[in-house]
Amino acid sequence: MTPEQAAHQAWRVEAGSPPDSTDLTHERVTVVVVMYNSGPLLADFVTSLEEGLAGVEFELVAVDNASPDDSAEIMETIAPSATIVRAQRNGGYAAGINLGVAAAGPHTAILVVNSDVRLGRNCVAQLLTRLRRPGVGIAVPRLVDGEGQVIDSMRREPSVFRAFCDAIIGAERAGRRALGEVITDRRQYEQEQTTDWAEGSTQLISAECWRVCGPWDESFFLYSEETEYDLRARDLGFSTIFVPSAGAIHLEGGSGISDTLWSLQVVNRVRFYRRRHGRLATVMFWLATFVRESTRAALGRQNSRAAARALMTPRYLRATAGPGSVRSKEGQEE
Structure with missing residues (x-):
């Protein structure tokens, strides 16, 4: 079975x-x-x-x-x-x-x-x-x-x-x-x-x-x-x-995701938070998120390394991700 x-x-x-x-x-x-x-x-x-x-x-x-x-x-x-x-x-x-x-x-x-x-x-x-x-x-x-x-x-x-x-x-x-x-x-x-x-x-x-x-x-x-x-x-x-x-x-709820999708998830969390909060709170939220991803990157997590790089790239934080950013079948499913 x-x-x-x-x-x-x-x-x-x-x-x-x-x-x-x-x-x-x-x-x-x-x-x-x-x-x-x-x-x-x-x-x-x-x-x-x-x-x-x-x-x-x-x-x-x-x-x-x-x-x-x-x-x-x-x-x-x-x-x-x-x-x-x-x-x-x-x-x-x-x-x-x-x-x-x-x-x-x-x-x-x-x-x-x-x-x-x-x-x-x-x-x-x-x-x-x-x-x-x-x-x-x-x-x-x-x-x-x-x-x-x-x-x-x-x-x-x-x-x-x-x-x-x-x-x-x-x-x-x-x-x-x-x-x-x-x-x-x-x-x-x-x-x-x-x-x-x-x-x-x-x-x-x-x-x-x-x-x-x-x-x-x-x-x-x-x-x-x-x-x-x-x-x-x-x-x-x-x-x-x-x-x-x-x-x-x-079925895929417990599975890992690619570096690209993890980066998109992390960046979109910051983008969403910015929609509901002021500049100072958003900077602090970004900092907490960056600390988390960079710490895990130091422990060897490749997807966190990619996410930390994305958090340091302003265009990723500003832009809405499009189909060019997501190429796996996971691109349409939570």
Whole structure:
């Protein structure tokens, strides 16, 4: 049995108990998946939708971000009822999401999901029941990786203090002590709770939240777009809720990323922080981030060495990353 099959089987047994008696007959979910060189992932992705959206009416909108492979043709074959949107250019993850929502029919909620996610049984029904609570605009599931290990998907709002804690004692230790940005205390992943933001591979967004908040910010080609959206939603009165009874597998959630993608992630964190804070705070946040990456570079981490160089290059901090910067299939997936 492959790691993917083992993890999926575990979720079939452990996660996604039937939701309460809440009537979901008036719900209609638009599932938006952004494809970029996603062909090998699509068959299993589509298969998981039936189980993950059991009891829920849904439509699938698949956006192909100018893939060099035949992702669009594969999706047409395995999901003939899906709406296929062919982008004219690789505009990034947020741009693909926005194209998908623009092409959707009437809906009460939008499921933004990666093609490397496998939804657990009754996942979306569980999330929908939470979206009905006053003030909730986004609901996210408990994620595991391809080995069945829980992914630290909940986040606290970025701050200078948290960035320095991550840099000095490490993200894992800082997170366990509620000092860092990433929530790494595994006990927290057994509790239903609000979170400042969550990783963007699987997010259910209410239609009302989308109407008030608007589309995702396309200036972030990849990384920090979900941070921006979830915190913008919070600012406008819509919280993000973590639902451990809803389960999903993110196959690449625990894997490493290339030097280029890591640099993009690090730089976009600084760019995002600058959007919400003044010059002095941004300089301090940049410094904390540079300390973290340069320290790890000194310990031999190649991707941190690349990120430290990018942080010292003003044009990277100013510019919006484009398709020329990201050449792997990861370029469209969180």
